[in-house]
Amino acid sequence: MVKIQINEDLLDFEAPVYMNDEYFKRFCKKIEEITKEEIEIIPVIEKERWAGIIDKQKPRKWKPEELLLLLSPLEHTELKKKLRRSEMSLVLKQGDFVPKFTSWAKNKGYSLQEITSSIIKQYLEESEDEHP
């Protein structure tokens, strides 16, 4: 959600907004079009919330059997015990892997009962998911 703050004819973002390069180009082009002003892009080093997390994560490779567990309705506390991984690594992997896999499996027409580690292996082979 992008919140735009308005006060009469002034307008601002509530907070910085993430834009990939394609969106950013379109955004700048549109502003130039609207304002007829030239835009100067100023590079900024952001304060990073995740810096330490990203730098310090040295993940072990995920096996299909482990990924299968991420699809199960288990709490993180149980998953941590079973997989011997940190909660942060579980959260990041679940947040990344589950949507990609679910979308793939739905497109393939699989049902819940059919999902096994060999299906996950097939997914990993077909997708470019590097599953670190």
Place this chain on the structure above:
Amino acid sequence: MNILRGNNLNVDFQNPVKFNNKQKEEFLNFLKTLFYVELQNIKTFRTSRMGDKLFSKEWSSKELAYIFKIDESNEEVTKKLGRTWMSVVMRRGILIPMILQYASKKKVDIYKVNIEKLIEDFLKESKEIKLMNKLKRQEEKLIEKNEKQELVLLEGEIPKIERMVEQRIVGFTEESVKLKKERLKELKNKYKDKI
């Protein structure tokens, strides 16, 4: 006009932008083609800009419903919400077990069910504010744990890197030591009462 572009692909205005009514309408219509947009009338604008501090954006219930759609790719979600990949993955990683547990309790197949309907039912059944607070607490707890680990690592790492800089080993610069020291100071300040 100056636009700030961050190293993590965030974008900010250097100052609030002045638009006439027509321009404003055109700009907002354009933004709506890229993102979910919400308008807010305010009295004063923020003075801090990207790079000055860490910005955290509250998650709205609309966003919550959207990230619950576990068959929607993270790339799509980050684009639509204007949030970084990392923040989306973190939030989704915390939410996903909840929706998987709910689906299992209801004995529905997440690969066959209409996800939107499932989410709607889940949100109806759970108290939304409680859920949002729970998510926020879990995420903060997780970040705190990691930052404390980072703090300990930095304390051990900085003297080693300083020695490598002294020995002029390639890849280790005074700038990198400075950045690490700044980060250490920031973390020490944040957790001074908790360590």
